[in-house]
Amino acid sequence: xxxxxxxxxxxxxxxxxxxxxxxxxxxxxxxxxxxxxxxxxxxxxxxxxxxxxxxxxxxxxxxxxxxxxxxxxxxxxxxxxxxxxxxxxxxxxxxxxxxxxxxxxxxxxxxxxxxxxxxxxxxxxxxxxxxxxxxxxxxxxxxxxxxxxxxxxxxxxxxxxxxxxxxxxxxxxxxxxxxxxxxxxxxxxxxxxxxxxxxxxxxxxxxxxxxxxxxxxxxxxxxxxxxxxxxxxxxxxxxxxxxxxxxxxxxxxxxxxxxxxxxxxxxxxxxxxxxxxxxxxxxxxxxxxxxxx
Numbered sequence: 223x224x225x226x227x228x229x230x231x232x233x234x235x236x237x238x239x240x241x242x243x244x245x246x247x248x249x250x251x252x253x254x255x256x257x258x259x260x261x262x263x264x265x266x267x268x269x270x271x272x273x274x275x276x277x278x279x280x281x282x283x284x285x286x287x288x289x290x291x292x293x294x295x296x297x298x299x300x301x302x303x304x305x306x307x308x309x310x311x312x313x314x315x316x317x318x319x320x321x322x323x324x325x326x327x328x329x330x331x332x333x334x335x336x337x338x339x340x341x342x343x344x345x346x347x348x349x350x351x352x353x354x355x356x357x358x359x360x361x362x363x364x365x366x367x368x369x370x371x372x373x374x375x376x377x378x379x380x381x382x383x384x385x386x387x388x389x390x391x392x393x394x395x396x397x398x399x400x401x402x403x404x405x406x407x408x409x410x411x412x413x414x415x416x417x418x419x420x421x422x423x424x425x426x427x428x429x430x431x432x433x434x435x436x437x438x439x440x441x442x443x444x445x446x447x448x449x450x451x452x453x454x455x456x457x458x459x460x461x462x463x464x465x466x467x468x469x470x471x472x473x474x475x476x477x478x479x480x481x482x483x484x485x486x487x488x489x490x491x492x493x494x495x496x497x498x499x500x501x502x503x504x505x506x507x508x509x510x511x512x513x514x515x
């Protein structure tokens with residue numbers, strides 16, 4: 223890993239560490255900055271193995287969350303377990319050629335299945351009003367982070383040292399270095415108090431990374447610069463589609479059973495009794511009775 227890559231990873235992790243919103247943290251981490259730098263500096267092509275590498279990124283966070291939250295392993299040990307899972311998957315992928323289109327179809331299908339499972343779990347847990355169904359925080363996990371205990375200069379040194387070590391490990395993975403979780407190894411430590419929620423947000427955003435790799439793949443024979451532009455454009459389009467506000471059913475307060483009288487009210491939307499005309503009178507139950515002369 224070059225010094226520019228180390229500095230970039232350090233900047234990404236630093237940005238994640240100072241952002242309090244878990245959702246925004248996951249989005250910043252999902253930006254394909256390390257992928258871009260890896261593609262520029264190594265010259266590796268994007269094939270089916272790299273698309274499956276996005277699954278490896280998700281498996282990394284799932285492994286860390288499972289071992290740290292459920293098994294109560296120390297976060298650094300859980301981090302090593304996540305790295306081991308990604309490395310094992312990468313060794314298997316680089317051993318055989320993986321066609322791009324079948325890999326793309328499999329990843330998209332798995333992503334849809336994962337989103338369906340997360341949506342059902344969120345509905346069962348009763349998501350908060352106004353929150354996406356896949357974005358609810360896990361039990362016992364905050365939606366935003368508190369103040370960090372380490373001073374900023376000390377944290378910066380630790381992040382920088384970790385980025386160097388992560389880069390040395392990534393060099394062993396050959397073409398899978400493109401999707402290696404350079405920043406993820408350190409982000410998992412920073413996000414240790416809300417790993418489950420962070421993993422859910424990242425799983426949703428990972429489809430945009432698939433879009434980035436897809437755009438790069440189909441134009442990489444034209445030129446690396448054009449392929450990168452196409453990849454970032456695909457990433458932006460998918461990200462916008464993922465984060466579009468959802469139209470809610472019912473009235474403005476989310477009430478799906480708005481009374482039909484509210485739609486037949488006056489010009490100000492008042493559903494109450496109105497003055498009578500032509501000698502009409504209002505009955506005590508609020509209904510209007512018209513009496514013709």
